[in-house]
């Protein structure tokens with residue numbers, strides 16, 4: 001595009017940015033790829049659809065139907081969620097939905113958005129890989145005072161990626177603002193356990209984050225928001241979040257154990273000498289910790305019970321189980337940091353499992369609320385169990401599973417750990433005074 005043409009176009013659009021964003025938008029104009037994006041937007045820009053909430057921007061329609069945005073000055077409260085850079089440009093998404101048969105925009109909130117896992121995940125979501133090629137998305141990124149600059153960096157990279165389906169990006173530090181109308185909340189941000197830190201302290205510090213975020217979801221999010229808790233200790237964080245969000249169905253809360261499922265499938269495939277797509281019906285029972293139980297009794301390889309394919313049952317009971325339980329820790333030793341890319345992939349898998357009908361006869365694992373479970377697992381905790389979905393965002397627990405003494409004993413151990421974690425955070429779930437009597441060997445998969 002000729003420079004002269006760009007500068008005319010850009011003058012019109014630049015007013016759409018808030019003053020704090022002007023330096024970024026100016027620099028954007030110097031890149032040729034951004035130039036074509038700006039003019040592309042201008043050609044298709046009309047008044048924003050009612051769905052596009054941006055209180056500080058208004059627009060008028062010119063004779064050639066091109067939107068001329070005008071800034072309405074507004075003081076931005078500290079911590080408020082803000083649209084970012086090019087995503088503050090508004091256009092008639094409704095018209096685009098009609099012409100391109102796109103679905104209605106969905107709002108996806110992500111906490112810890114400046115962290116390692118998010119850095120992989122956000123670009124997958126924005127590309128359409130997660131929700132589909134006809135699903136426009138709005139990303140609402142939650143950070144903290146620590147990470148405001150980093151969040152802007154993330155948003156800049158999202159801008160520069162020119163994803164057609166990414167219609168809005170906003171960043172903020174107040175969960176009540178960021179979670180507004182969220183239909184998915186991917187809660188990744190949490191304090192990592194540092195050297196010498198007691199697990200009880202980690203439960204308390206991160207529990208407070210998830211109590212606050214539960215309250216914020218309750219107040220601001222879509223009433224049927226689906227919540228996936230990734231930040232550790234994710235099962236108990238999910239329980240705390242759920243208890244602080246009484247208006248959201250308890251069934252909507254998940255703790256991410258899909259990474260453990262994927263790790264278990266990989267190890268079984270390796271041992272059996274088959275590609276990992278041949279492994280199905282893989283359940284992780286219990287806590288996302290070293291007490292988790294990868295279930296080789298119900299899993300299948302090429303449709304056959306694992307024990308019929310892998311005859312080395314000692315390996316299954318000892319090496320396989322421990323390998324999966326401690327995979328995160330081994331990876332930290334090699335990589336120097338915890339799994340980020342594979343965790344992001346497993347979050348994608350977890351979401352897709354809820355929005356796609358589960359294949360006939362198969363299932364997936366998720367940490368979900370135990371009330372009403374058919375396995376006799378203690379009620380009122382978040383425990384990883386086998387689930388199936390019709391693809392509507394909801395799930396049902398699988399009834400046809402078998403147990404033996406080995407499996408039951410292991411499940412009981414993980415259950416005891418989660419009950420102890422629950423007692424430890426009673427002050428955060430509204431159930432009295434927290435009392436920590438955690439089993440000594442309790443660890444995250446990343447700790448060894």
Ligand SMILES: NC(=O)C1=CN([C@@H]2O[C@H](COP(=O)(O)OP(=O)(O)OC[C@H]3O[C@@H](n4cnc5c(N)ncnc54)[C@H](OP(=O)(O)O)[C@@H]3O)[C@@H](O)[C@H]2O)C=CC1
Pocket residue numbers: 112113114115116117118142143144145146147188189190191192209229230231232233234256257258259260288338339340343
């Ligand atoms: N369930 C699972 O399978 C897995 C879970 N995890 C867990 O996911 C979480 C995120 O991992 P990852 O993205 O690699 O971590 P990073 O350290 O890269 O990012 C974590 C983010 O957490 C936020 N955070 C929130 N509260 C605090 C705090 N008190 N101190 C420091 N940071 C805080 C920070 O963002 P900000 O400052 O913006 O709040 C930071 O960006 C961790 O809890 C990790 O243990 C990791 C792998 C697998």
Ligand SMILES: O=C([O-])CC(=O)C(=O)O
Pocket residue numbers: 232259327328329338339444445446447
């Ligand atoms: O302990 C951690 O932070 C990492 C983790 O959960 C995992 O790798 O499964």
